[in-house]
Amino acid sequence: MEYSERQLERAQSISDLRLLARRRLPKAVFDFIDGGAADERTLRGNEAAFDDWFLVPRVAVNVSNRSLEHRFLGAASAMPIMLSPTGLAGFFRRNGEVLAAQAAARSGLPFCLSTNSIASIEEVARAVPDGDRWFQLYFLRDREWMDGLLRRAADAHYRVLCLTVDLPLTGKRERDVRNGFTLPLRPTLTSVFDMACRPGWLLDAMKSPPKFGNFEMASSGSFTSVAQHVASLFDPSANWDDVARIRERWKGPLVIKGILHPADAAKAVELGAEAVMVSNHGGRQLDHSPPALTALPEIAQAIAGRAEIILDGGVRRGTDVLKAIALGATACASGRSFLWGLSAGGEAGVRRAVEIFRQEMDNAMALLGTPNIAGITRDHVRRCSSF
């Protein structure tokens, strides 16, 4: 199944795009994107945390000229939102990383490429030379390979490095186990039948067999054996000394992703990070860790303006972005919102997700009485319990 631009335009919200993605993808693939760890308490909490806050409008403000433009980490962005790094995007939609990066560049938003991408660092850079490209790095046991990835990202002019620190190993993702979407793959009769019933996805996937673009050294063997090898490369012994080592090697802006404790945020800033990403990996790592928005105010207090803060997790509405900014974030990031758009409609689907955020933010800012992002303050939000 492929959706026309008109069908994509009928999607009024990010959750509408999710439903379109659900119809196009096999269940195991949809669940891999959609799911979280264990009971998915943190996954649900990420979205629900936004319901704990009200936006309090100020009236009789001239909002006839509005702007969503914003600067973060030294570059202009059309809106204070970016595409979080997501592995395997090219598996959900052929050429997925390039399509998402193109959509981001056309929309004037930063795009962050995952270490675990299907397209390589260089392929994305060649296809999208002008976008604001960031590269996300995991700690790898093979430090030479890790340094090589850093060099490749710098040589290919990625502007920002995003170092993910919340994955010493993978969280307990039970949907994937039940669906046989594990390493090695354990397809069930149901999952094979389900894939056959999703010809749009299947034919697209068959046109270019998946690979791990940044791990050419692991390119022999089946995709699952390579995937197993790549998973075994993550280094659970990594610590702050390793963060300091990366800081020395990367000359551009550095973001530390996966921070939930104010002391860790302060440590990242002490070591010279220009930003922290307040994130629980979209509820995919430690279940029962705090929803990202809940962790934000304390972290904003600990950082006290010394670095920028990107809020990542559960952002589905323009109003979510405004609430996060009111509570101390410089900007937001989202993984699934854009992956659902990508899965449903490729580049046009990602652009539809961006447009939904743009319209919702513009509308909400007018109604909130704040014509620009800089005008959003802590005074625009109240905790529900205080009403």
Ligand SMILES: Cc1cc2nc3c(=O)[nH]c(=O)nc-3n(C[C@H](O)[C@H](O)[C@H](O)COP(=O)(O)O)c2cc1C
């Ligand atoms: C399918 C999928 C793959 C992901 N892969 C990565 C990754 O390779 N590196 C990383 O730092 N985070 C990864 N994440 C986490 C996202 O960067 C981001 O933290 C998360 O999606 C934010 O939550 P949201 O999806 O509710 O917006 C992934 C998330 C999803 C859904």
